[in-house]
Amino acid sequence: MADLGYYKMHALIIDDFENFRGTLYKMLMDLGIGNVDSAASGEEALRFCKARSYDIILCDNNLGKGKSGQQVLEQLRSTDNTCSDSLFILVSAESSKGTIMAAYDYEPDAYLAKPITPKALDQRLGRLIEQRVELKAIHAAQKSGDDQLAINLCKDLVDSGSRYANVCQKLLGQLFLKNNNLAAAESVYRTVLDNRELEWAQLGMVKTKLAQNDLLGAQQWLENILQANPLCMKAYDLQAELFKLQNDYEGLQGILQKATDISPLSILRQQALGDVAQQNNDLVTAANALKRAVKLGENSCFDNPSVHSLFAQTTIDLYSIDKELAKPFVREAIVCVNNLEENFGKSNLRKIESLLLESQLQVCAGDQRRAQDALASAQSSLVGNEDENALSVQIELVRTLRLIGKADEAQQLLEDLLHRYAGKEEHLQHLDVLLDEPRSEKNKLMVAEINKKGITFYNAKDFTAAADAFKTALQKLPNHIGLRLNYVQAMIDKLRTHFDAGTSEKVQQTFTKTNAIISQQHPQFQRYRQLSDVYTALIKAYEKNKRG
Amino acid sequence: MPKQNSGNDDSEQTPIDFSFVLASSVHDMKNSLGMLLNTLSAMMANSPPKDAEQAQFFSVLEYEAARINGELVQLLSLYRMDENTMSVVIDQHYVSDIIDEQIARNDTLLKSRNIDVQVNCDSNLVWYFDNELIGGVLNNLIVNCARYSRKQLRLTAIEEGNFLCISIADDGQGYPDNMLMGAVPQTPVSFSSGNTRLGLLFTGKVLELHKSKKGQGYMTIANNGPLGGGVLTLHLP
Numbered sequence: 125m126a127d128l129g130y131y132k133m134h135a136l137i138i139d140d141f142e143n144f145r146g147t148l149y150k151m152l153m154d155l156g157i158g159n160v161d162s163a164a165s166g167e168e169a170l171r172f173c174k175a176r177s178y179d180i181i182l183c184d185n186n187l188g189k190g191k192s193g194q195q196v197l198e199q200l201r202s203t204d205n206t207c208s209d210s211l212f213i214l215v216s217a218e219s220s221k222g223t224i225m226a227a228y229d230y231e232p233d234a235y236l237a238k239p240i241t242p243k244a245l246d247q248r249l250g251r252l253i254e255q256r257v258e259l260k261a262i263h264a265a266q267k268s269g270d271d272q273l274a275i276n277l278c279k280d281l282v283d284s285g286s287r288y289a290n291v292c293q294k295l296l297g298q299l300f301l302k303n304n305n306l307a308a309a310e311s312v313y314r315t316v317l318d319n320r321e322l323e324w325a326q327l328g329m330v331k332t333k334l335a336q337n338d339l340l341g342a343q344q345w346l347e348n349i350l351q352a353n354p355l356c357m358k359a360y361d362l363q364a365e366l367f368k369l370q371n372d373y374e375g376l377q378g379i380l381q382k383a384t385d386i387s388p389l390s391i392l393r394q395q396a397l398g399d400v401a402q403q404n405n406d407l408v409t410a411a412n413a414l415k416r417a418v419k420l421g422e423n424s425c426f427d428n429p430s431v432h433s434l435f436a437q438t439t440i441d442l443y444s445i446d447k448e449l450a451k452p453f454v455r456e457a458i459v460c461v462n463n464l465e466e467n468f469g470k471s472n473l474r475k476i477e478s479l480l481l482e483s484q485l486q487v488c489a490g491d492q493r494r495a496q497d498a499l500a501s502a503q504s505s506l507v508g509n510e511d512e513n514a515l516s517v518q519i520e521l522v523r524t525l526r527l528i529g530k531a532d533e534a535q536q537l538l539e540d541l542l543h544r545y546a547g548k549e550e551h552l553q554h555l556d557v558l559l560d561e562p563r564s565e566k567n568k569l570m571v572a573e574i575n576k577k578g579i580t581f582y583n584a585k586d587f588t589a590a591a592d593a594f595k596t597a598l599q600k601l602p603n604h605i606g607l608r609l610n611y612v613q614a615m616i617d618k619l620r621t622h623f624d625a626g627t628s629e630k631v632q633q634t635f636t637k638t639n640a641i642i643s644q645q646h647p648q649f650q651r652y653r654q655l656s657d658v659y660t661a662l663i664k665a666y667e668k669n670k671r672g
Numbered sequence: 673m674p675k676q677n678s679g680n681d682d683s684e685q686t687p688i689d690f691s692f693v694l695a696s697s698v699h700d701m702k703n704s705l706g707m708l709l710n711t712l713s714a715m716m717a718n719s720p721p722k723d724a725e726q727a728q729f730f731s732v733l734e735y736e737a738a739r740i741n742g743e744l745v746q747l748l749s750l751y752r753m754d755e756n757t758m759s760v761v762i763d764q765h766y767v768s769d770i771i772d773e774q775i776a777r778n779d780t781l782l783k784s785r786n787i788d789v790q791v792n793c794d795s796n797l798v799w800y801f802d803n804e805l806i807g808g809v810l811n812n813l814i815v816n817c818a819r820y821s822r823k824q825l826r827l828t829a830i831e832e833g834n835f836l837c838i839s840i841a842d843d844g845q846g847y848p849d850n851m852l853m854g855a856v857p858q859t860p861v862s863f864s865s866g867n868t869r870l871g872l873l874f875t876g877k878v879l880e881l882h883k884s885k886k887g888q889g890y891m892t893i894a895n896n897g898p899l900g901g902g903v904l905t906l907h908l909p
Contacts, residue, residue, distance in 0.1 A: 141707075143714045150717065217706040235804070239709045239741070243779035247772055290764045290798075320800050320884065323761055355759040386757070 128253045130156040134176070137162045138169040138183040138196065139215070148182060151242045155249065166191030166423070170199060177206035180249065182236075185216040191423040194230075194389075199425040201230045209263070211252055215240065258288055262295065275299050297328045306335050323349060323356060330362045334369070342366055357387055364396070376400050377409070384413065391420040395431050402434065403599055405630075407442040411453045414438055418460050429468040436461045436481040440527070441602075443488040444640060445633035454488045461485065473517055476502045480520040484527050495528055515541075515554055522558050560605050560646075571597060571607065578610060587618035605648050608638055612655055616662065623666050631659055695751040702744045709737050731784035735818075738781060742812050746874040749808065753877050760802050760881045767797045767829045767836065774810040775827075781818055782825075793829040799836040801908055805878045812871045813840050813904060820844035824899050834886050839897075839905035846895035847902040875906070884909040 135157050137148045145162040152160045157180070163169035166187050172178075181200075185193035193214050200207050214232040233252055236245070256263075258281075265274035278292040278299070286292065293312055300309035310332045316325040326349045333342035343366065349359045360383035367376035380397040384390070398414035401407075414435035421427030439457040443450035464478040465471070479502035486495035502521065506514070518541055525534035538558055545551035552564035562568050574597040581590035594611035601607060615631045635656060642652055712733060721727035752758035768791070775782070775789055782789055810827075817825050821842035829838045851872075879889030886909040897903030 141710060143710045147710070147713055147717065217702055237777075238706055239713070239738070241777055241779050243776040244773065247776040251769065287766070287796075320762075320764075322763060322800070324763065353760060355757065 128250065128257065131158045133157050133179040134159040135161070135180040135182065136169060136172060136178045136210075138164075138166065138181065138187065138193065140164055140184070140186075140188040144184070148240070148245075151240070151245050152182075154242060155246055165189075166193070166196040169196055173200060173205060173207040173210075178210045180211045180213070181207065182213050182215060183232075185214055195423050195425070197232055198230045203425060209267075211256065213248070213252075255288055255291070258286065259291065262292075266299075271299050271303055275303075294324060297325070301328070301331055301335060304335065306332055309335075321352075323353060327356075327358050327362065330359070334362070334365060339366060339369060355386060357383060357390075360386075361393075373400055373404050377404055377406065381409070384416075388416065389420065391417055391424045391426050394420060395426070395428070398431065398434065398438070402438055405595060405599065407438055407445065408449055410438045411435065411442055411450075415453060415456060418456075427467070429464060429474070432460050432464055432467070433477065433481065436485060440481070440484045440488060440523075444527075445637050447488075450488055454485055458482060458485045458489065472505060473514060476505050476514075476517050477520060479505070480517065480524045483524050487527050492528075499524055499528060515545075515551060519554060519558060556601055558603060559601070560603055562601060562604070567601060571601065571604065574607070575610065578614065582610075582614055582617070585617075587614045587621065590614040591618060602637075603641055605638070605642055605646060605652075608634060609648055609651055609655060612638070612659075616655065616659055619662060628663070635659070691751060691754065695748060698744050698747050698751075702741070702748070705737060705741055705744065709734075709741070712737065727784070731781075734784070735781055735815075738778075739815060742815055743870055745808060746812065746870055749805075750870075750874060750877060753881070758881075760805065762800050762802055762882070764798050764800055765803045766795070767799050767838070768793045768795045770803050770807050770810065771827050771829065771838070774807055774814055777811060778814050778818065781815065785818055786823060787818055787821060788824050790824070790826045791828075792826065797829060797831065797836075799831075799908060800884070801836075801882055802878075805881065806906070806908070809875050809878050809906065810838070810840075812874065816871060817842045817844070821899075821901060826899055828898075834909070836908040837905050838908075839903050841897040841899045841903040842901040843899040844901040846897075847893050847904075851893055852895065879906060879908070882908050 135152050137145050137152070137160065139145045139148070139162075142164070145164070149160050149162060161172055161178075163172055166183075167190055169181075169183070170191075173181075183193040183196055187193060187196075191199075193216075197212055197214065200210070200212065211234075212232045213234045213236050215236045215238060217238045234248060236248060262274050262277045262281075265271070265277060275296060278296045281292045282289045282296070293316060297309050297312045300306070300312060309328065313325045313328040313332065316322055317329070326345055330342050330345045330349070333339070333345060342362070346359055346363050346366070349356055350363075353359075360379055363379045364376055364383070367373070367379060377397065377400045380393055380400060384393050384397055387393070394413050394417040398410050398417055401410035401413060414431060417431050418435050421431065435453075436457045439450055439453040442453065461478045461481040465474055468474065479498045483495045483498035483502065486492075486498060502524070506517065506521070518537070522534050522538050522541075525531070525537065538555075541555060542552075542563065545555065549564055549566065552562075553566055556562040556564055556567045562571060574593055578590045578593035581587075581593060591611055591614040594607050594614060598604065598607050598611060612631055612634050615627055615634070619627050619631065638652060642649060646652075712730075716730055721730055749758060771791055771793055775791070814825070817840055821844045824843045826841045827838065828841070829836065831837070875891055879891055882889035889906065889908045891907065892905045894903050894905075895901070
């Protein structure tokens, strides 16, 4: 084998077993690698990677406690660091991608199955490094931002029949897509596909079609891929992207649900599912996904405080429509908010936010005393805080006061805030979330538009579309009584044409929530009562029908 | 009214999902075996064999552990195929790469048995397959042949009639008659004979997963091969 310059290289071994580190160390030294470091955990390895760049990283996937090999890889590849393009070899006791399917977002350069023999390691490393050498100029061009040069170099290698022609074609497709040269990308993928139906080229076609805004074309390619390989996670991700472009949030939730069923360890998909289910007002699905996302966040670089807050908020929202459904989440949500500062750094605002969320969650847990204590601590920390960013915390405070039963105090605070931010459009947009009638111009307009759209659907007897329209607005303005009643009315008419338990449950939950926020003096109180009676009568008739 | 399956009813127990239980414990066994193999290689590094007899002991230990490991991997893979959770990704690969890889993986074993391995494969031959699955199949075949051959193994890869044919020939006494009868039977597991033929079942399933417009993968088995013993050939579209 040609001299690949092993003596100049620096390698890093990551394995929690000392024995194994020793064996690998000896193997690498015997191969002539210049320097070899060893780390016993992912965390230690990442510290090493901060200090210097490594040519080769050999990492076991199962590292016991702490980060997994996959999570180390994700952190190295997704963040800016000196090892972002090290050769990364994931070692696993069980060969493969099958077990590490979450791996799909960030793939290592190679997998190596244990037990490793010196010869197998020699051969695999040799091949990978030869490839690196051959493609070095291309990588350098890419890194310096000269995509055109990289494209030309790839073309040269393909034309000369290089051993890496296949790799170059994959790169070419990516580079054309990145530079929005869609015709050229399509031509690369079609050339490959004419010869053989390869998954990566089919996925490339989907990306090309999406970029061309040919959504139907993209859909057809996706169906082909998923029919041949129902486990292709990249296809699920692209399908999700397609639904987003179509503003089809039910579809988006469905595909993310499927993807997380197949590959539950992907934190990004769990976060996305929690997010969209929360938007779709499917709070049980949202709470479940967010709970898993919080758990997966423990060792992941993709962990994010907003996911933790959203988990707590979703649990609280769930409590307001159905106490029983919220029960299984309350304890964990409390732990989650209590750890917010520890996990994401100390700050006064974060402390207040976590106390306010805790206070609400303690109400859900039925512990009034703790709820009051947390509220009191939050309020004392808030004294004198004139920070503009404190608005989100003030909003949380209003919510807490309402839930804990201090309606007057909540109202007083809300009025103070409206006074303070009068005429400030952006702040008002945030405050609208607490209000029956929006104050910001943007949201006023939105309500007018959605009402118009919903009522048009309603009059055309398309009750599903009408309900969906009202629901979208309700996500942004959950305290808007008019919208809420419009939504319920459309749902009741939907039930009338076709009774199903899911819809009925949604109506029931909406009434529970409405009941909690409406006062007898509200101008729409009469309408609320009427709708409630209609629904009760409808249920009675249905039950009777079923029995008879 | 049909009886409801309630938790309180003692007469009705929750059925055991045996394949799931098996798969989980296989997973566990694999981890233990991994530790065992690690410790073994550390032991060999610390105290290298002093004489031929000791070397022989080590080699038996290593071989049997590798065989168990191979079987467990196959079991898990079959479980996944059965559950439709086995992902198959066909891509273009150099055939010589995958052959060399599997020989390298079994280097210690082959050396300790003094088996000479020849490879006949054009280094530019490329084909389309899932390299992990086919790699697994080749690994099992090599481990198996290492047991039955005397001193030689020959791996040959050629393109024939739009199919890639990888054959592995040995100089042993050949495959028993009942294995030569055409296609591999669907129920090859025979606990009484001690030969579960798990390897053949696995190979057959992996080949079935390789299809294209040209057809589906299959294998053939014959005796009196180029080295005088058996020869097994994988045919990939």
